[in-house]
Amino acid sequence: MRDGIEDSAREGAGGDSAEPRRPRLVYPFETAPEAGSGQAVEVAPGVLWLRQPLDGSLGFINVWAIADDEGWAVVDTGVQTKETAQAWRAAFAGALQGRPITRMIVTHLHPDHVGLAGWIARKFGARLWMTRLEYFQCRMLVADTGREAPEDGVQFFHAAGWDEEGIDGYKAKFGGFGKAIYQLPDSYRRMTDGEVFRIGDHDWRVVTGQGHSPDHACLWCQDLGLLISGDQVLPRISSNVSVFPTEPDADPLTDWLTSLAKVKATVPDEVLVLPAHNDPFHGLHARIDGLISGHERAMARLAGKLAEPKRVVDVFGALFARPIGPDLLGMATGEALAHLNCLIGRGLATREADADGVNWYRAAG
Numbered sequence: 001m002r003d004g005i006e007d008s009a010r011e012g013a014g015g016d017s018a019e020p021r022r023p024r025l026v027y028p029f030e031t032a033p034e035a036g037s038g039q040a041v042e043v044a045p046g047v048l049w050l051r052q053p054l055d056g057s058l059g060f061i062n063v064w065a066i067a068d069d070e071g072w073a074v075v076d077t078g079v080q081t082k083e084t085a086q087a088w089r090a091a092f093a094g095a096l097q098g099r100p101i102t103r104m105i106v107t108h109l110h111p112d113h114v115g116l117a118g119w120i121a122r123k124f125g126a127r128l129w130m131t132r133l134e135y136f137q138c139r140m141l142v143a144d145t146g147r148e149a150p151e152d153g154v155q156f157f158h159a160a161g162w163d164e165e166g167i168d169g170y171k172a173k174f175g176g177f178g179k180a181i182y183q184l185p186d187s188y189r190r191m192t193d194g195e196v197f198r199i200g201d202h203d204w205r206v207v208t209g210q211g212h213s214p215d216h217a218c219l220w221c222q223d224l225g226l227l228i229s230g231d232q233v234l235p236r237i238s239s240n241v242s243v244f245p246t247e248p249d250a251d252p253l254t255d256w257l258t259s260l261a262k263v264k265a266t267v268p269d270e271v272l273v274l275p276a277h278n279d280p281f282h283g284l285h286a287r288i289d290g291l292i293s294g295h296e297r298a299m300a301r302l303a304g305k306l307a308e309p310k311r312v313v314d315v316f317g318a319l320f321a322r323p324i325g326p327d328l329l330g331m332a333t334g335e336a337l338a339h340l341n342c343l344i345g346r347g348l349a350t351r352e353a354d355a356d357g358v359n360w361y362r363a364a365g
Contacts, residue, residue: 211256242334
């Protein structure tokens with residue numbers, strides 16, 4: 001459920017070297033807030049950029065505080081860890097000047113975004129704001145904490161070509177989602193696509209997207225020329241778009257590509273994009289074009305590998321330049337399935353299960 005593999009690692013050996021790997025973006029800030037320091041950088045009047053620590057290669061998540069009357073509306077939180085809670089305490093006393101949190105806004109359900117939302121909401125008596133699908137799916141996934149891996153999940157990864165060692169790893173890790181999330185409030189305030197609400201002195205519009213998560217919320221302020229993009233548009237990585245055991249025939253990549261086109265059609269190019277990872281940047285439309293073209297090139301490479309039947313685990317080389325070890329196996333499988341299901345939806349590939357229940361994919365026709 002973490003964010004995707006670096007763009008440079010996504011390019012397979014058959015990528016078009018004449019096409020730029022990444023659009024040229026403009027990063028206007030020379031310095032960034034230190035993760036966990038409690039300090040902030042003001043990116044626009046009344047809008048603060050903070051960073052909270054994350055384990056792993058990402059290292060941090062950007063979170064945002066927006067002046068809201070006598071307090072702050074906070075967007076996203078980081079995961080539930082002692083280190084992140086301490087970082088927030090430093091922020092409350094530091095950059096946020098001891099002023100209260102008026103509302104806790106979460107872009108989507110992944111633990112690095114929602115992990116401490118319940119803690120902050122309860123600490124300040126603030127309402128949690130999320131889209132409906134994100135809130136309820138988050139609660140559903142948290143409810144799996146401590147459960148044994150379901151047979152549907154075992155069959156899903158067996159069908160993808162996983163061996164016994166990989167499936168044992170899935171069983172061992174299943175049910176860990178909720179460990180990174182503080183208990184959510186039992187009520188919330190629903191955000192909807194196109195809704196406009198006021199935070200402090202300015203109106204913000206909700207722009208939702210699908211594919212990376214069920215109903216991800218971006219926040220666009222036309223007055224300030226800002227887009228809080230969450231994971232919907234990131235400057236240096238492409239967010240994970242995966243098929244999961246709960247919906248094995250889903251086509252999240254089509255949802256993702258459609259959502260990117262929608263953001264481009266809705267939000268003007270001149271905004272300053274405030275992403276969850278990496279740095280704020282200018283160049284929204286170029287980045288969206290790059291994300292879309294990157295996935296289209298990946299699908300073209302993938303389709304070219306399907307002249308002979310392939311399992312999911314056989315096609316990683318067409319999508320990812322880095323080796324796929326046990327730590328990336330689940331993410332790579334989900335992303336590969338997203339591309340394969342998209343090809344099937346376009347009539348460019350077919351799927352057939354063998355006698356052992358393993359799926360084989362080949363080019364249509």
